[in-house]
Amino acid sequence: MGQQETFATSLPSAVRDGIAASLAAVDAELARRYPGDPGTRQPVHTVYVPADLYTAGTVRDWGDQALAALDEHAPDAAALAAVLGIQDDLAEPVYARMRAKLMREPIEDLRIDFEDGYGPRPDAEEDAAAARVASLVAAAVADGTAPPYLGIRMKCMEAAVRDRGIRTLDIFLTGLMDAGGLPGGLVLTLPKVTYAEQVTAMVRLCEAFERAHGPAAGRIGFEIQIETTQAVLGPDGRATVARMIDAAEGRATGLHYGTFDYSASCGVSAAHQSMDHPVADHAKAVMQVAAAGTGVRLSDGSTNVLPVGSSEQVHEAWRLHHRLVRRSLARAYYQGWDMHPGHLPTRYAAVYGFYREGLPQAAARLAAYIDRAGGAGGAIADEPATAKALSGYLLRGLDCGAVDGAEVERLTGLDRAALNTLSGRAPATN
Helix, strand or coil: CCCCCCCCCCCCHHHHHHHHHHHHHHHHHHHHHCCCCCCCCCCCEEEEEEHHHCCCCHHHHHHHHHHHHHHHHCCCHHHHHHHHCCCHHHHHHHHHHHHHHHHHCCCCEEEEECCCCCCCCCHHHHHHHHHHHHHHHHHHHHHCCCCCEEEEECCCCCCCCHHHHHHHHHHHHHHHHHCCCCCCCEEEEECCCCCHHHHHHHHHHHHHHHHHHCCCCCCCCEEEEECCHHHCECCCCCEHHHHHHHHCCCCEEEEEECHHHHHHHCCCCHHHCCCCCHHHHHHHHHHHHHHCCCCCEEECCCCCCCCCCCHHHHHHHHHHHHHHHHHHHHCCCCCEEECCCCHHHHHHHHHHHHHHHHHHHHHHHHHHHHHHHCCCCCCCCCCHHHHHHHHHHHHHHHHHCCCCHHHHHHHHCCCHHHHHHHHCCCCCCC
16 A cells, blocks of 8 residues: 655645634525425325315225226227327337326325315314314225325415314314324415415414324424415515425425416416416426425426317317426426316326336436446436436336336336435335
8 A cells, every 4th residue: 555645735724614613504504494305205296176075985086087088088098199199109108007007096195175176164064074074084094095195275374264274274183183193194285375474374383283282393294385476476576485485494395386376366367377378487487496405395286177078178188288297397397286087197198208208318327327436437427416316207207107116227227225315315215
């Protein structure tokens, strides 16, 4: 062993120590505000069902209705490919996986709605509905029929409905605790947020419930629904949504764009309210930058064009939904809303097509990156951040069933544990 070469320096250690001390608060603030992605599975969609229509059979009913729509309007891979323009080599695997998904797990995330989809009801009626929903959710979790993620959307924090929303949330959460505890996939949605103080109020509610019932501090998180202009841009010209994430004190799990409320608040006429309108793109871009690095996930909104009627009408609605979902995926919005069972086939067709068509290139780039990291060189000079994104892309495909672990490992030489490490995910994900 030769002697280690030494190099002359000019700065005393006190300089480095002083800089470290001066930046200690910044280091802590960066760690607190920007912890990075939580490293867990993100559902590809959220299905909204009014509370009065939710039953023990809702999830299976949606899957069966989606399969029936396929049988009637696109009974095989070639028929669906002709409607949606799916490339020939992807048609069979996408169709087969989509049908299997609809039989196995038609809904990944279910939100039982006590807000717009439910509307104002007598207090006694909503009380009973909240208790019934809690009982049904607890039973579904216990017997294994619940989707991976589920919960409720309460009424908002505006004065007119605030007490009603708080009471519904209390009844629902109390019912879950009485039935055995909060399920691991519990998700709550706070709608129509306009001020960060309303988010703070939700935090105080969660804290109070945890103190009353014993879940660990911070156990209850919630999504913030972005459907008002005030939630994007405040009167001082600042991005309000960034303040809302901070006000959540680590409890915000997602930002969900509300297509129609937001469009209407911007004065967009009903005929032109859509996920791809310029006002939607602006709001979602602000949301995206505000959430980057915070661990808060993003979800796009929905289309109100339902695939019902004749085959021609269904096909037209399917083409629109498929295009909008693909557009969202390309813009790194990996989740969206589905409002009708007929949207499930095109949700999964778009998602599966997105991951399957990108699999060969993503796998090749990741394999080349690993070769370069091992000193083998290679034609693609991706950075560690890109390798993280590539592995995250493959993991998302694995999570939803678009690709299989065996084919990813064959193409990359990496098993799921290695992908988790590259992406920054925890070793075990749900």
